[in-house]
Amino acid sequence: MEFYVRKGRIETYGSSIELEMWDGRKGKKLIKESWNIKLHEEILPKYDLIIVSVNTEQLPGAAQFLATAAGHTPILIFNNVWQDLKSSIAPLSMNNVVFGFPGAGGGIADNRLRGGFLKMVFLEKPRVGTEHIIQLVKECFESAHFKISWIKDMQNWLWNHFAMNAAMETEVLKRGSFSALMNHKDSFANVGLNMREMIPVLKARGAKLDTISLMLTKVPPALLGTLFNKVIFAKGSLPRLFMEYNNSKAGFAVLEVVREAKKAGIPLPRLTMALEHAEHHKPIENSIS
Template sequence: MKILFFGRGVISTQYAWAFEQAGHTVDFYVRKGRKETFGSSIELEMWDARKGKKLIKESWNVKLHEEMLPNYDLIIVSVNTEQLPGAAQFLSTAAGNAPILIFNNIWQDLKSSIAPLSMNNVVFGFPGAGGGIADNKLRGGFLKMVFLEKPRTGTEHINNKVRELFESAHFKISWIKDMQNWLWNHFAMNAAMEAEVLKQGSFPALMNHSDSFSNLGLNMREMIPVL
């Protein structure tokens, strides 16, 4: 497949690398001026946990474009939740008929968060990856599991395309019946954990404190009314 990633962030870069390794063509769309800033390669230091645990350390050449080119089989968008409305607005005219995978956390109502994109041309998923980029070096890693919403009426063909893509790169899909509910619970779990990390002083301190996990449950219970 010919895949376009919207932005060259940490999630996009890791999955783009995995897809290219599986024989797909991957490009990145970046904002004006970013092509020169980013350069034609990025240093990778990331853990690949699809088959055991393997540390990838290499300089990877990437194809960056500052204009939206046609004829992509799939566009993958992985941006911060507050950036999604702007990305959706841009893609509503620039993406043409290319199907889109929204691959990130979303706090807002799913339909309104991607307006004016059509829900019939979009599927939602969530990565099993993380990390950061500093000084053009990516440090992070990704798991075998990714999360994808079950097909809605009219999106079956897109879901099948996304499934084929991830499975070709040896990822395993966990199908989510209610993506909105799953994402809200994911936000709540993150908030519950971060609150306890702040209380204990660090993540290692949380892991070593006997009461931390029971406190996580109490934090989640307080957030149920928000959900």
């Protein structure tokens, strides 16, 4: 696999990266090695498939760049999306793009990538005009022994997933990091309360609550906290390790939902308070005023 990086980054990253990755395709296997990587500061339209997995706020820039750099190369968007799918990847053509989401997590620091992946990847069911790309992506992941969970309505799935991320990031803003989130017993009870607060925003844009959103909003907060702490993110579990290794900056998902709610006149006191008390609350306040 080859990676595109911005100009000047090849020298920064070098030719290898230290891996500490948990492989969940068959049980639980730790991969710990130095991985030789091939980096490019330019993209030529010569690849079978381009996979885009960037920070959510970077997706518009990535789409703009690929619109000229990728040619007719098929593109898989492995990303959180809050906008409607078509506008989120403009000016790329929807006929050249398919949407999915990985069952993975982690973070990188000091040239060491820590985290891992589960055996499941989520992929949208074929849209008219994308059948050949879907088949290509399917063969790619199945040949690597991943299983595919087919999503009938990817737009709705991503809206729900983005809202869940915002509910989690609200607590990360309060706790200071994703790893700290794991060590507070009330965190996931609060995630449920945050999700409940966002339901009117989801409904205002026409989203239907999926199974996870319903669980977050219907299960009593105290029980939800126990379920997450003792089962879903139990100590030693891969999902917990992925969260503990996540060193990304939280807040963008919260900001996007608050912006949407502000336009619709929907109050979000829990999310707004988290933004206001974050270290970067001043620029955020200016951006939503």
